[in-house]
Amino acid sequence: GFGERKAKAERMFSLMDGFLKNDPFSLQKDILHHVEYTMARSRFSFDDYEAYQALAHSVRDRLIERWHDTHIYFKKTKSKRLYFLSLEFLMGRSLSNSVINLGIQDQYAEALNQLGFEFEVLAEQEGDASLGNGGLARFSACQMDSLATLDYPAWGYGLRYEYGLFRQIIVDGFQHEQPDYWLNFGNPWEIERIHVTYEVKFNGTVEEVDMNGEKLKVWIPGETVEAVAYDNPIPGYGTKNTINLRLWAAKPSNQFDLEAYNTGDYINSIVNRQNTEAISNVLYPDDRSHQGKEMRLKQQYFFVSASLQDIIRRFKEAHNNFDELPEQVALHLNDTHPSLSIAEIMRILVDEEHLGWSKAWNIVNKIFSFTTHTVVAEGLEKIPVDLLGSLLPRHLQSIRMANLSIVCSHTVNGVSKLHSNTLKTKTFKDFYELWPEKFQYTTNGVTQRRWIVVSNPSLCALLSKWLGTEAWIRNADLLTGLRDHVDNTTFRHEWKMVKRLNKMRLAEYIETMSGVKVSLDAMFDVQVKRIHEYKRQLLNIFGIIHRYDCLKNMDKNDRRKVVPRVCIIGGKAAPGYEIAKKIIKLCHAVAEKVNNDADIGDLLKLVFIPDYNVSVAELVIPGADLSQHISTAGHEASGTGSMKFLMNGCLLLATADGSTVEIIEELGSDNLFLFGAKVQEVAELREKGSALKVPLQFARVLRMVRDGYFGDKDYFQSLCDTVEVGNDFYLLGSDFGSYLEAQAAADKAFVEPDRWIKMSILSAAASGRFSSDRTIREYAERTWKIDPCQCPF
Numbered sequence: 001g002f003g004e005r006k007a008k009a010e011r012m013f014s015l016m017d018g019f020l021k022n023d024p025f026s027l028q029k030d031i032l033h034h035v036e037y038t039m040a041r042s043r044f045s046f047d048d049y050e051a052y053q054a055l056a057h058s059v060r061d062r063l064i065e066r067w068h069d070t071h072i073y074f075k076k077t078k079s080k081r082l083y084f085l086s087l088e089f090l091m092g093r094s095l096s097n098s099v100i101n102l103g104i105q106d107q108y109a110e111a112l113n114q115l116g117f118e119f120e121v122l123a124e125q126e127g128d129a130s131l132g133n134g135g136l137a138r139f140s141a142c143q144m145d146s147l148a149t150l151d152y153p154a155w156g157y158g159l160r161y162e163y164g165l166f167r168q169i170i171v172d173g174f175q176h177e178q179p180d181y182w183l184n185f186g187n188p189w190e191i192e193r194i195h196v197t198y199e200v201k202f203n204g205t206v207e208e209v210d211m212n213g214e215k216l217k218v219w220i221p222g223e224t225v226e227a228v229a230y231d232n233p234i235p236g237y238g239t240k241n242t243i244n245l246r247l248w249a250a251k252p253s254n255q256f257d258l259e260a261y262n263t264g265d266y267i268n269s270i271v272n273r274q275n276t277e278a279i280s281n282v283l284y285p286d287d288r289s290h291q292g293k294e295m296r297l298k299q300q301y302f303f304v305s306a307s308l309q310d311i312i313r314r315f316k317e318a319h320n321n322f323d324e325l326p327e328q329v330a331l332h333l334n335d336t337h338p339s340l341s342i343a344e345i346m347r348i349l350v351d352e353e354h355l356g357w358s359k360a361w362n363i364v365n366k367i368f369s370f371t372t373h374t375v376v377a378e379g380l381e382k383i384p385v386d387l388l389g390s391l392l393p394r395h396l397q398s399i400r401m402a403n404l405s406i407v408c409s410h411t412v413n414g415v416s417k418l419h420s421n422t423l424k425t426k427t428f429k430d431f432y433e434l435w436p437e438k439f440q441y442t443t444n445g446v447t448q449r450r451w452i453v454v455s456n457p458s459l460c461a462l463l464s465k466w467l468g469t470e471a472w473i474r475n476a477d478l479l480t481g482l483r484d485h486v487d488n489t490t491f492r493h494e495w496k497m498v499k500r501l502n503k504m505r506l507a508e509y510i511e512t513m514s515g516v517k518v519s520l521d522a523m524f525d526v527q528v529k530r531i532h533e534y535k536r537q538l539l540n541i542f543g544i545i546h547r548y549d550c551l552k553n554m555d556k557n558d559r560r561k562v563v564p565r566v567c568i569i570g571g572k573a574a575p576g577y578e579i580a581k582k583i584i585k586l587c588h589a590v591a592e593k594v595n596n597d598a599d600i601g602d603l604l605k606l607v608f609i610p611d612y613n614v615s616v617a618e619l620v621i622p623g624a625d626l627s628q629h630i631s632t633a634g635h636e637a638s639g640t641g642s643m644k645f646l647m648n649g650c651l652l653l654a655t656a657d658g659s660t661v662e663i664i665e666e667l668g669s670d671n672l673f674l675f676g677a678k679v680q681e682v683a684e685l686r687e688k689g690s691a692l693k694v695p696l697q698f699a700r701v702l703r704m705v706r707d708g709y710f711g712d713k714d715y716f717q718s719l720c721d722t723v724e725v726g727n728d729f730y731l732l733g734s735d736f737g738s739y740l741e742a743q744a745a746a747d748k749a750f751v752e753p754d755r756w757i758k759m760s761i762l763s764a765a766a767s768g769r770f771s772s773d774r775t776i777r778e779y780a781e782r783t784w785k786i787d788p789c790q791c792p793f
C-alpha cells in the first residue's frame with residue numbers, strides 16, 4: 001500500500017544522507033569523486049578538460065535534485081502546464097549559467113581554487129550546444145530560462161540533433177562548413193531516459209476496418225522508428241524550480257519486422273534499420289526556408305508525434321476526461337515548424353482515443369497558440385501534397401503550415417509591434433479580417449541572467465553596487481534606477497572602466513583569432529548576426545569602404561581628427577546561400593586591404609570573427625561600443641541581438657525596424673543613431689526602380705568593388721548586381737546617404753566621452769522591458785493562461 005511505499009522511500013532517502021551539500025569542502029569531494037568514478041581518471045593526473053567534465057557532473061547532480069523535486073511538486077499541484085514545442089534551441093554553454101542560477105558560484109570558485117584550478121579556465125573548456133540557427137533558437141533558450149525563473153510549470157520539447165549548426169571556418173576569405181560533432185566527448189548536461197520511448201510511424205496506408213459495426217480508419221505504417229527521450233534540466237534563478245527540456249533522438253525500432261528477416265537478408269535489414277537513426281541526425285542550417293525537403297518533414301513529424309504521445313500520456317496519468325485538456329494543457333507552436341501537432345493530436349484523439357471528429361476539434365481549438373517569426377511569404381513553410389500524402393497518409397488535411405496553425409490556434413502572436421502590424425495588414429490580412437481577436441503581439445526579450453550576469457560579470461557587479469540590490473537579476477525593470485546616477489562622475493568613471501575591461505577581453509580574442517592588433521581607444525563597432533541580404537551587412541561593408549576611401553584622400557592634419565574605428569563583423573551564411581557567402585568573402589577582401597595599409601594604421605581596422613555562436617556572442621557583446629541593426633524596414637520581424645547590446649550599455653545604430661521601434665519608445669530617439677527609410681516608405685521607394693536617387697558615394701564604392709580594387713573582380717560582379725540601381729530590392733543605395741550621416745553622428749558623440757557614457761548608461765537603463773521575463777509573463781497571462789507554481793525549498 002501507499003504507507004509501505006512511503007516508508008520505503010523515506011528509508012532510502014535517509015541512506016542517501018540527505019541532499020548534496022554546497023560548502024566548498026563538499027564540492028571538492030564531489031568533484032574528485034567524479035574524477036575517480038565518472039571520468040575514471042587516475043586521481044592525481046587529469047587535465048583541464050577532465051576537470052571540467054568532473055565539475056560539470058557535480059553541478060548536474062545538484063540540478064537533478066531540484067529537477068526531481070520540481071516535477072514531484074508539479075505533479076502534486078496539478079496546475080495547468082505549458083508545453084513549448086520548438087525545433088530549435090540554442091543553449092550555448094551550461095556550466096556558468098547553471099552555477100549562477102543555483103546560486104553557488106562563490107563556493108565553486110573557492111573549491112576549485114583549493115584544488116588548484118580556476119573556474120573561468122574550466123568553463124572555457126565547454127563546447128556550445130548549437131541546436132538551432134539564429135534568433136528564433138536563442139530566443140527559445142532565453143524563454144526557457146525565464147519560464148524556470150518565474151516558476152511556470154513548463155516543459156520544453158525539441159530534437160536532439162547529433163550534429164548541431166555547422167562550424168564556420170574561413171579559408172582564404174571563403175566560408176567552409178564543418179560538421180559540429182558536439183556529442184563526441186560526452187554531454188554531462190543531459191540525462192538519457194532509455195525507458196521513455198515512443199514508436200513513431202511513417203508511410204504505409206490507411207485502411208477502413210469494421211469494429212463492432214463501427215467503421216474505423218486504421219493507419220498501417222510502412223516504417224516505425226523509436227523516439228528516445230534525453231532530458232536537460234533548466235534551473236531557474238533564485239528559485240528551486242528546475243524545469244525540463246526534453247529532446248528526442250531516433251533509434252531503430254524494436255518491433256519485429258518478420259518479413260524482412262524472413263527473406264534471409266539479415267545484414268541488409270539491419271543496415272536499413274540504422275538509417276532510421278538519420279532522422280534526428282542533423283539540424284537544417286537555413287534559418288528562413290525549408291521548402292519541400294522530405295527529411296525535414298520526417299524530423300518535424302518525428303518530433304511532434306513523440307512529444308504529443310508523451311504529453312497525452314502525462315495527461316492521462318492524472319485525468320480521465322479529455323474535456324479537461326484545455327484547462328490542463330497549453331501547447332505552444334514556436335513558428336510553423338511543429339504545426340503538424342495539430343493534425344497529430346486530432347489523429348490521436350480520433351483514431352486512438354475514439355473521441356469523434358467534432359468533439360476532438362472543439363478541444364483542439366482551445367489548446368494551441370502560435371508565434372510566427374517571419375514577415376516574408378517565402379519564410380512560410382509549404383509541403384508538397386504528394387510528399388505529405390506518402391509520408392503521413394492519415395494526416396493529409398492541409399499543407400500550408402501557417403494557415404493550419406492560424407485556423408487551429410486560439411492566439412496568433414507576432415514578435416514585435418511592427419511585425420504584428422505587417423501580419424494584420426499584409427501577410428495574413430484575410431485571416432485577420434476573419435478573426436481579428438486572435439491576433440496579438442508579444443515583443444521578444446532576452447534573459448539578463450545569460451546576457452549580463454554570465455557574460456559580463458564586471459557590469460553585473462557595478463549594477464548591483466549602484467542599484468543597491470541584486471534584485472534586477474529577477475526584475476529587470478529595476479534597471480531604470482540607473483537613470484538616477486547618470487550625472488554622478490564616479491559612477492560614469494566606473495562604467496567606463498568596465499567597458500574598457502570588456503574591450504580588452506575582446507581585443508585579446510581578436511588578436512588570437514585573426515592576428516590583428518586593435519587599439520582600445522578606437523570605437524568598437526559591431527555587427528554580428530546571420531548573414532542575410534535583408535540584414536544588409538553589405539551596407540556596413542560599403543560604409544567601411546567609403547570610410548577607407550575618405551581616409552586615403554585626406555591630408556595628415558585632417559586624419560588626426562578622425563575617430564579610430566575597429567569594425568567587427570561576424571555571422572554564418574546558410575551553406576547554399578551564394579550571395580551571403582560572397583558578402584563574407586568581400587568582408588575579408590576589404591579587411592585584407594585596409595588592415596595592411598600602413599597609411600591607415602589604427603584609424604580603421606576590419607575584422608571578421610569566425611564561427612559566431614552563443615559563447616562568442618558572450619565575449620563580443622560586452623566589448624562593443626556601437627552595434628548595428630540595419631535591416632531594410634519591414635524585414636526584421638523582431639531582432640533580439642539589439643536587446644543584448646542595449647543591456648550591455650552599447651549604443652545602437654539602427655533602422656526603425658522590428659523591435660527597434662519599441663526600443664526607441666523606451667530610450668528616446670536622441671540616445672541612438674537612427675537612419676533609413678521608414679516601413680511605410682519602402683514600397684514607394686521600390687516602385688521608383690531605376691529612377692531611384694542614389695548618392696554619388698554609393699556609386700563610387702560600387703565601382704571600386706566592380707573594378708577589382710579589392711581583388712576577385714569577377715567573383716564580386718554578381719554581388720554588385722544585387723544592389724545596382726533598379727535592382728536594389730533592399731534599398732542599400734537609397735539608404736546610404738542617411739547611413740553615412742548616422743555614422744558621422746556616432747563619431748561626433750564618441751569624441752565627447754561624457755556624452756557617450758551617458759548614452760551608454762541610458763541604453764542599459766532602458767533595457768528592462770526587453771527582458772524575456774516580461775515576454776514570458778505576457779505570454780503566460782494573456783496567451784497560455786498559466787500560473788506560477790513554486791516548488792518549496
Ligand code: CR6
Nearest residue numbers: 134135136373415636637638639640
Ligand atoms: N531569423 C526573425 O527573423 C526574430 C527571431 C525571433 C527570426 C528575427 O527577427 O528576432 O526570429 N525568424 O523571433 C525566424 O527564425 C523565422 C530569426 O531568428
